[in-house]
Amino acid sequence: MSDYNNKTAIITGGGSGIGRQTALSLARKGANVTIADISEEAGEESVRLIEELGRNAIFVKTDVSNVEDVKAYVKKTKETFGSIDMFFNNAGIEGKVTSLADYPEDIFEKVVDINLKGAFYGLKYVIQEMLQNGGGAIVNTASNAALDGSPGVSPYSATKHSIVGLTKTAAGEYASQNIRVNAIAPGPTATNMMDRFTQGSEEVADQVKSGIPANRYGTPEEVANFVTFLLGSDVNFTNGAVYPIDGGITSV
Numbered sequence: 001m002s003d004y005n006n007k008t009a010i011i012t013g014g015g016s017g018i019g020r021q022t023a024l025s026l027a028r029k030g031a032n033v034t035i036a037d038i039s040e041e042a043g044e045e046s047v048r049l050i051e052e053l054g055r056n057a058i059f060v061k062t063d064v065s066n067v068e069d070v071k072a073y074v075k076k077t078k079e080t081f082g083s084i085d086m087f088f089n090n091a092g093i094e095g096k097v098t099s100l101a102d103y104p105e106d107i108f109e110k111v112v113d114i115n116l117k118g119a120f121y122g123l124k125y126v127i128q129e130m131l132q133n134g135g136g137a138i139v140n141t142a143s144n145a146a147l148d149g150s151p152g153v154s155p156y157s158a159t160k161h162s163i164v165g166l167t168k169t170a171a172g173e174y175a176s177q178n179i180r181v182n183a184i185a186p187g188p189t190a191t192n193m194m195d196r197f198t199q200g201s202e203e204v205a206d207q208v209k210s211g212i213p214a215n216r217y218g219t220p221e222e223v224a225n226f227v228t229f230l231l232g233s234d235v236n237f238t239n240g241a242v243y244p245i246d247g248g249i250t251s252v
């Protein structure tokens with residue numbers, strides 16, 4: 001059985017949704033957790049929930065698109081817990097919903113800065129640390145928008161496709177040094193992101209669900225369970241893969 005006890009995980013976007021549930025899942029198994037999130041209130045609340053479980057967590061206020069913030073969450077984690085064994089490179093934004101020819105350039109750049117550059121900076125500085133530490137496990141958050149076109153969210157789809165490229169490349173570069181890099185491709189999942197995407201409309205939500213064979217959203221806990229599994233040592237030969245968690249979307 002994978003042993004997470006006293007191992008350390010960094011989770012970007014750990015203040016909400018998929019990131020928070022993964023933080024709680026790892027903490028329940030005994031891991032120390034660093035929550036790196038742009039929202040102080042949300043991040044501190046995740047820390048409080050972990051401490052309520054009797055586990056250790058710290059919050060590092062982070063904008064993942066700022067490389068100095070990324071270096072800071074790596075440094076603070078090492079100083080506090082001594083090592084970085086697991087990394088959930090998860091923070092992301094959806095941007096605006098509008099067709100490509102009308103897409104505002106400044107929002108396009110913001111989505112690229114957070115979803116692509118933020119993920120790259122995280123990989124770069126965490127891998128440097130893991131190399132010193134004898135290895136580690138990384139999961140990057142892509143999306144089912146990484147596997148197909150997604151009308152209305154071109155930069156989101158493009159940046160999530162780029163996560164697949166980063167994942168496979170990093171996996172190949174570092175497999176021999178005991179670092180595994182996989183990605184998840186969740187379908188619509190019941191988090192704040194999905195609420196923003198549907199703007200609270202039941203009708204739009206039903207439309208989205210009608211495109212999912214399971215006819216419902218996934219829960220952040222269901223995604224967290226799989227990420228926890230991928231970060232564990234039971235699956236040490238799993239590397240460079242992209243796993244849909246989508247109620248069957250990719251099957252049709």
Ligand SMILES: NC(=O)c1ccc[n+]([C@@H]2O[C@H](COP(=O)([O-])OP(=O)(O)OC[C@H]3O[C@@H](n4cnc5c(N)ncnc54)[C@H](O)[C@@H]3O)[C@@H](O)[C@H]2O)c1
Pocket residue numbers: 012013014015016017018019036037038039042062063064065090091092093094114141142143144185186187188189190191192193194
């Ligand atoms: N919810 C879905 O349907 C779905 C589907 C596929 C993939 N995803 C991906 O899952 C990941 C998590 O999304 P979620 O659904 O939990 O959304 P969420 O909005 O509930 O959580 C995202 C978290 O990221 C943080 N964040 C945003 N910008 C940041 C930045 N610049 N630096 C650091 N933190 C930042 C937010 O404060 C928030 O806590 C994202 O990468 C998203 O693209 C979500």
